[in-house]
Amino acid sequence: MSPKSPLLARAGAVEAGGLDSGTAAHYGDPLREQRALARGEAVTDLSSRGVVTVSGPDRLSWLNTLSSQKLLSLVPGESTELLLLSVQGRIEHDARVLDDGERTWLIVEGTEAPALAAWLSSMKFTLRVEVQDVSEDWAVAGSVSPVPAWADYLMWTDPWPRVSPGGYSYTEAESADHPGLERPWHEYLIPRSSLEQAVEDSGRALAGSMAAEALRIAAWRPRLGAETDDKVIPHELDLIRTAVHLDKGCYKGQETIARVHNLGRPPRRLVFLQLDGSQHTLPAAGSRILFGEREVGRVTSVAQHYEMGAVALALVKRSVDPAADLVVDDGGELYAAAQELIVSPGAGQAVGRQTGFLRAPRAERNN
Numbered sequence: 001m002s003p004k005s006p007l008l009a010r011a012g013a014v015e016a017g018g019l020d021s022g023t024a025a026h027y028g029d030p031l032r033e034q035r036a037l038a039r040g041e042a043v044t045d046l047s048s049r050g051v052v053t054v055s056g057p058d059r060l061s062w063l064n065t066l067s068s069q070k071l072l073s074l075v076p077g078e079s080t081e082l083l084l085l086s087v088q089g090r091i092e093h094d095a096r097v098l099d100d101g102e103r104t105w106l107i108v109e110g111t112e113a114p115a116l117a118a119w120l121s122s123m124k125f126t127l128r129v130e131v132q133d134v135s136e137d138w139a140v141a142g143s144v145s146p147v148p149a150w151a152d153y154l155m156w157t158d159p160w161p162r163v164s165p166g167g168y169s170y171t172e173a174e175s176a177d178h179p180g181l182e183r184p185w186h187e188y189l190i191p192r193s194s195l196e197q198a199v200e201d202s203g204r205a206l207a208g209s210m211a212a213e214a215l216r217i218a219a220w221r222p223r224l225g226a227e228t229d230d231k232v233i234p235h236e237l238d239l240i241r242t243a244v245h246l247d248k249g250c251y252k253g254q255e256t257i258a259r260v261h262n263l264g265r266p267p268r269r270l271v272f273l274q275l276d277g278s279q280h281t282l283p284a285a286g287s288r289i290l291f292g293e294r295e296v297g298r299v300t301s302v303a304q305h306y307e308m309g310a311v312a313l314a315l316v317k318r319s320v321d322p323a324a325d326l327v328v329d330d331g332g333e334l335y336a337a338a339q340e341l342i343v344s345p346g347a348g349q350a351v352g353r354q355t356g357f358l359r360a361p362r363a364e365r366n367n
Contacts, residue, residue, distance in 0.1 A: 002110040002135045005047040006196050016209045019109055019225050022048045026208035034211035034306045040145030042207040046187060047139035047195060050113025055103040056129040063104060066123060070166055070245035076101035079157040081243040089233045089256025094224040098156045107140055107156060107187060109225050139192040142212060149201045150188050158185035159242045160221050166245030170238045172344045180219040214303035217313050220272055220342045227270060227300045227313060235266040238343050268315045269343035275310035276336040282310055283330035289314055290327040296320045299328055318345050
């Protein structure tokens with residue numbers, strides 16, 4: 001697990017818990033920080049992330065055989081995402097991928113890095129690859145817009161929500177209306193010893209993890225450890241969009257990917273929830289979702305958004321009526337919840353889309 005961030009020593013810093021432990025949840029004003037981050041006027045400390053490197057001449061062909069993503073033609077500086085799956089097609093690892101010409105960098109959740117490095121090392125056999133967990137040496141920082149002062153650092157650009165080559169959209173929303181376009185996201189690899197100075201050099205304010213999470217939820221962007229459990233498959237989260245290449249060769253879990261995509265429908269679907277904010281509190285992740293008296297799902301992530309108020313992501317049963325008003329039950333505290341489709345109940349090859357996106361992000365449209 002990554003060490004605590006030196007930025008926790010900043011005035012007003014309140015440490016986050018869960019996946020973001022070791023970094024600041026906020027620095028005294030979460031909503032102000034969120035607005036600044038959304039405008040591209042702040043950076044956020046993601047040094048709770050783990051970083052694993054793979055070097056050696058066989059690295060890309062080797063990762064290509066193991067993962068859901070086609071990596072053979074990945075060029076230095078290009079960003080992508082890969083999944084490592086179980087035989088049943090369930091998500092075990094989700095990595096942001098960047099190659100610098102000598103090594104491949106895998107940015108993952110901090111708790112994920114040791115297990116990922118150990119598993120990759122066990123799969124080397126006689127191939128010319130070397131795997132290292134470098135989380136203690138490298139930190140990650142994020143921003144909605146590129147940071148000119150960080151031009152010398154490696155930058156991963158989130159492909160979400162554009163449909164990557166070989167990918168597929170599991171939402172019925174029109175491409176130009178996907179809210180993820182409002183969050184063009186970038187993550188920088190920075191030597192941990194240089195993180196404080198890098199933030200100073202950026203010329204931008206600091207935003208805590210609460211701000212980054214609220215923007216992620218509003219963008220419908222799933223996160224390992226939040227939207228995932230031991231049964232989740234990529235189709236349920238719309239991750240075929242960016243993390244799976246449907247036309248690549250064999251890899252572990254491919255049969256499930258192909259079968260569900262071509263013949264079946266995922267048993268659950270990710271939804272965006274607009275919550276009743278009259279209680280002035282937020283339900284906890286893991287809270288039950290009710291349709292009438294019946295439990296139909298669980299909240300996976302929740303946040304206070306600076307424009308929309310209380311919002312959440314949730315996994316619900318595919319059979320739930322998309323037009324139904326739901327109730328979130330947090331230990332007896334009830335919250336009315338209106339759902340917005342992310343993954344269609346009829347998701348599959350018949351309704352998915354492989355088209356790209358036409359609309360520019362908000363900042364560009366307003367110029």
